[in-house]
Amino acid sequence: MRRGFRQIMDLLEDTGDLVRIKREVDPKFEMSAIMKKLEAENKAFIFENIKNADMPAVGGLFTSMSRIGLIFNENSSEEFTLDDAGQKVIAAIENPTPTTEVDTGPIKDIVLTGDQVDLRKLPVPTFFELDTGPFITAAVGIFRKPEGHLNVGFYRVLIVDRNHVLINASGLSDLRKSYDWYRENDKKMSIAMVLGAPPWLLMAAASKSPDDVSELEVAGSIAGSSLQMVRCEHSDLLVPADAEMVIETVVDLHEMVSNTMGEFGAQYGTELAPLSEVTAITKRQDAMFYTLMAGRAKEHNNLGYLTIYGLAKSIEDKIKESIPFVKQVTIHFDTRIGPLMHVVISIAKESDDQPEQVIREAFNTNIGFFDLSWMAKRVIIVDEDVDTTNMDDVEWATWTRIGRAEKIHLFPDFVTWEIDRSALPDKTSVRVGIDATKDMDYVDDLVKPIIPGIDDIDLKDYLD
Numbered sequence: 408m409r410r411g412f413r414q415i416m417d418l419l420e421d422t423g424d425l426v427r428i429k430r431e432v433d434p435k436f437e438m439s440a441i442m443k444k445l446e447a448e449n450k451a452f453i454f455e456n457i458k459n460a461d462m463p464a465v466g467g468l469f470t471s472m473s474r475i476g477l478i479f480n481e482n483s484s485e486e487f488t489l490d491d492a493g494q495k496v497i498a499a500i501e502n503p504t505p506t507t508e509v510d511t512g513p514i515k516d517i518v519l520t521g522d523q524v525d526l527r528k529l530p531v532p533t534f535f536e537l538d539t540g541p542f543i544t545a546a547v548g549i550f551r552k553p554e555g556h557l558n559v560g561f562y563r564v565l566i567v568d569r570n571h572v573l574i575n576a577s578g579l580s581d582l583r584k585s586y587d588w589y590r591e592n593d594k595k596m597s598i599a600m601v602l603g604a605p606p607w608l609l610m611a612a613a614s615k616s617p618d619d620v621s622e623l624e625v626a627g628s629i630a631g632s633s634l635q636m637v638r639c640e641h642s643d644l645l646v647p648a649d650a651e652m653v654i655e656t657v658v659d660l661h662e663m664v665s666n667t668m669g670e671f672g673a674q675y676g677t678e679l680a681p682l683s684e685v686t687a688i689t690k691r692q693d694a695m696f697y698t699l700m701a702g703r704a705k706e707h708n709n710l711g712y713l714t715i716y717g718l719a720k721s722i723e724d725k726i727k728e729s730i731p732f733v734k735q736v737t738i739h740f741d742t743r744i745g746p747l748m749h750v751v752i753s754i755a756k757e758s759d760d761q762p763e764q765v766i767r768e769a770f771n772t773n774i775g776f777f778d779l780s781w782m783a784k785r786v787i788i789v790d791e792d793v794d795t796t797n798m799d800d801v802e803w804a805t806w807t808r809i810g811r812a813e814k815i816h817l818f819p820d821f822v823t824w825e826i827d828r829s830a831l832p833d834k835t836s837v838r839v840g841i842d843a844t845k846d847m848d849y850v851d852d853l854v855k856p857i858i859p860g861i862d863d864i865d866l867k868d869y870l871d
């Protein structure tokens with residue numbers, strides 16, 4: 408079973424997990440304030456009456472992993488974890504399903520071009536006090552990579568005026584590389600921004616596929632059937648035939664414009680992005696505008712975990728392979744404590760020098776495009792009796808096993824991912840290594856109290 412965008416909304420409405428807001432709301436701050444409060448209640452929503460807008464806005468569909476599970480499961484009480492989602496994507500990358508081009512579909516119900524295009528009629532929220540303006544947060548962008556195939560990713564889009572937008576590309580994205588390539592080769596670049604894409608395409612778009620695999624084919628494989636695609640009005644790009652809306656753009660790679668938005672690590676980020684002209688909007692007759700809460704928000708971050716998932720797994724394997732006495736490695740990516748990774752490594756320790764050695768090797772692990780230090784703020788080394796997946800256990804080890812100040816290592820010179828907004832003008836920002844292992848002289852003193860045999864006890868055997 409696979410549920411599409413509208414089927415998930417219908418299900419959530421049936422179970423009382425989706426609310427309709429009929430009162431008129433202002434897209435500037437009022438909408439985001441309501442979205443933030445609904446997020447706390449885990450409610451999906453439809454805004455039916457948005458000031459100056461000509462369509463409803465929906466969102467809050469994927470505020471938990473079990474909600475993402477609704478794509479595949481009967482109901483949201485069935486367990487669905489990040490590993491379930493991540494492994495589906497990894498399996499799909501290994502076995503992609505080619506797309507099928509069809510003549511038309513619901514996405515072509517209405518075709519607006521030229522003066523008919525007016526982005527100001529869309530219900531696009533301005534989320535935060537210092538945001539440059541309204542941001543489209545739930546669109547996936549489709550463009551042709553220099554290698555020829557169609558690439559898909561989530562990119563946030565600032566509405567500049569009636570028919571211009573800025574499409575933001577992070578330093579981690581293939582979009583950034585493609586912007587550079589099209590500019591250097593003086594080629595025309597088109598991007599189609601798709602709203603209300605099928606959920607399997609959202610999963611694929613959030614993830615990072617290898618260079619030779621299109622996320623459209625990954626999405627088909629997650630769905631279990633080939634994606635039906637239609638051609639854009641003004642380019643050779645293909646877009647899902649059954650999405651809610653497509654905004655077709657042409658990018659002016661020589662006109663770079665600054666814009667500021669509340670980021671997923673709860674900081675503002677200012678970026679330069681090329682100005683894009685909107686040449687067409689195509690949509691369903693009864694199109695709904697999909698919007699994700701911006702900033703540090705559950706729905707954004709649940710999808711965002713998929714961006715890091717495959718990468719995190721390969722880093723974990725790499726560290727385990729390259730350092731023989733490493734036992735367990737976990738990459739924690741938790742936006743409650745910022746946008747960067749925290750890496751926990753357990754070792755079978757034989758000398759007090761080993762933890763620092765592992766900290767240095769971990770930060771210097773090459774992850775394809777950069778060293779791990781680019782994305783990781785902190786590396787913590789623990790003993791084998793600490794569960795690296797359990798941050799409570801790791802915190803306990805940190806604050807019970809460090810006596811010597813030398814066990815905390817500071818690295819001031821690492822160049823950082825731009826998402827670390829505390830970076831200095833030379834793009835460096837401090838990294839921290841923590842040796843939370845027991846010193847060899849104290850191995851018998853700092854023992855964790857355990858109850859022998861507790862894992863063999865089943866309470867059912869003792870209760871009537």
Ligand SMILES: Cc1cc2nc3c(=O)[nH]c(=O)nc-3n(C[C@H](O)[C@H](O)[C@H](O)COP(=O)(O)O)c2cc1C
Pocket residue numbers: 544545558559560561562563564575576577578579580581582583612613614615616699706707710711714
């Ligand atoms: C909700 C959401 C919003 C995102 N916004 C952006 C963005 O504005 N710019 C960007 O480069 N990546 C953004 N990302 C991350 C990319 O979508 C992700 O890294 C994706 O793999 C990029 O695809 P690409 O490497 O093929 O360009 C966002 C991810 C999510 C889940």
